[in-house]
Amino acid sequence: MTAGIRTYSARKARKFFMKQYILFLILLFPLNSVAEESTYLCTIKQILELSDNGTMEKHLGIYKQLFGKQFSINRDTGEMVGLPFATQSYKQVTVLDKGSNETSYKAIVTSHPPNMWIKYIHVAEHNQEKKKPFWGTDSGDKIFSGFCE
Structure with missing residues (x-):
């Protein structure tokens, strides 16, 4: 039983x-x-750098391994995860514009003084397509572009 x-x-x-x-x-x-x-997942499609003659040229150095890689952006806080835009070691992340049907998402990241590094990201939120074009700068002279979803 x-x-x-x-x-x-x-x-x-x-x-x-x-x-x-x-x-x-x-x-x-x-x-x-x-x-x-509230999260973008972005894919890097192009990497440019400033050349000695003052024009932007395709980057052929160490960052070329980031081509096709993805990173994410928290649209509310601006925090980014993944190279080259990772923000965890930076002092401040500021969302300048959350974007809308008429404006782009914009955020800036600054490091600790005295030698400050700045990262900037711009996502065309107003674009009607599912894939939103982006461009952003790392802490140096590179410009990354691609799309975010």
Whole structure:
């Protein structure tokens, strides 16, 4: 008789945990879709640098390995993850414009003084396409461009 009680209790416990798991999944999906709306995932398609003759030229140095790589931007805070725009070691991240149907998303990142480094990112939020063009500068003389979704 105890085996029957144990089996019934195990089934009841499994049923309870399954309901909890399903509830967790149901609650997880709406939060995930909200998070995606405030995050850009960007892909680097071109890297340029300032040449000695004053024109922009295709970068052929160490950063060329970033071609095709992705980074993300939190549109609310401006925090960026992934090279070359990672912000975790910088002092301040400022969203200048969150963008709209009429304006572009813009953010600036500054390092600690006295020798300040600055990163800037511009995403054409007003573009009607799903893929929004972007351009941005790293802390040096490179300009990266591509698209964000």
